[in-house]
Amino acid sequence: MKFGIDAGGTLIKIVKEENGERTFSKYLSTEVETVAELLQQYPDAEVALTGGKATYLQSLIPQDAFQSIEFDATFKGIQTFLEQLNHPLENYIFTNVGTGTSIHHVKGEVQERAGGTGAGGGMIQGLGYLLTGEADYETLTALAAKGDRDDIDLKVKHIYKGDKTPIPGELTAANFGRVLHTKETVQYTDADKLAAAIGAVGETVTTVSIHAAREFGAEYVVYIGSSFLSNELLKKVVMNYTVLRGFKPYFIENGEYSGALGTLKLM
Ligand code: ATP
Ligand code: MG
Structure with a gap:
């Protein structure tokens, strides 16, 4: 039995392989002791770790685990998924839209980090809480799905008011930039505020990603990370914005397990 575990800032992702069968599970990073108890039940299992909390998890478990660098593990996991999907790039x-966002360029067998942004899943949760007082992830994203950010975000077309725009009018000119124009007539709901926060995160992540794509002459941007779970709105923003900017988005099913799968495969 083999375990690949990516212990991240918010979630611990686990891939278990046994008799050629692969299963996925995840825990909150605050439940690291629970994960350690699980591993204590399988002292003979082969364990591979990665992620920011890997060393701490190692201190709690009986196995002498293999450890890999998060970026190498994630790359290996993505390559494994792409091969299995018959979609080689x-x-x-x-x-990787995790707690924070990390952006990488791949050419052939070589991966290098191309940048990142503090806008990511942690920002959705933190800003979401500040705006609405809601800390439960599923409740937050379900609420956001009902929101409308049209009266909150300022688009290019709003500034040009029917005049010919030099860039697509549907592009956001200023996230939250319309509020001072609409505040007298509009009641913003919690759902609207959350939708705008997710919009800001999605557009920031996409903008940084497509700048990297342009710099390296890449056509595809592969998006992974648990931030897309139960968050169709974020996925939609990122997908549409990537297409609008002229690149091809690609989402991998179970992609948030790339680090966990990758460290297992590197072992
Ligand atoms: P990092 O790689 O930055 O150290 P991480 O690996 O923990 O962090 P991910 O697991 O990829 O990051 O994504 C974390 C994000 O996933 C959270 O910030 C949140 O937006 C989202 N998320 C999805 N499901 C949950 C959940 N059940 N509980 C909390 N957050 C969740
Ligand atoms: Mg991570």
Whole structure:
């Protein structure tokens, strides 16, 4: 039995392989002791770790685990998924929207970090809480799905008011930039505020990603990370914005397990 575990800032992702069968599970990073108890039940299992909390997890478990660098593990996991999906890519960007966002360029067998942004899943949770007082992730994202950010975000077309725009009018000119124009007539709901926060995160992540894609002449941006779970709105923003900016988005099913799968495969 083999375990690949990516212990991240918010979630611990676990891939278990046994008799050629692969299963996925996840825990909150605050439940690291629970994960350690699980591993204590399988002292003979082969364990591979990665992520920011890997060393701490190692201190709690009986196995002498293999450890890999998060970026190498994630790359290996993505390559494994792409192979299995029959969607090999030669020159691409991958963007891991985790607690924070990390952006990487891949050419052939070589991966290098191309940048990042503090806008990511942690910002959705933190800003979401500040705006609405809601700390439960599923409640937050379900609420956001009902929101409308049209009266909150300022688009290019709003500034040009029917005049010919030099860039697509649907592009956001200023996230939250319309509030001072609409505040007298509009009641913003919690759902609207959350939708705008997710919009800001999604557009920031996409903008940084497509800048990297342009720099490296890549056509595809592969998006992974648990931030897309139960958050169709974020996925939609990122997908549409990537297309609007002229690149091809690609989402991998179970992509948030790339680090966990990758460290297992590197072992
Ligand atoms: P990092 O790689 O930055 O150290 P991480 O690996 O923990 O962090 P991910 O697991 O990829 O990051 O994504 C974390 C994000 O996923 C959270 O910030 C949140 O937006 C989202 N998320 C999805 N499901 C949950 C959940 N059940 N509880 C909390 N956050 C969740
Ligand atoms: Mg991570």
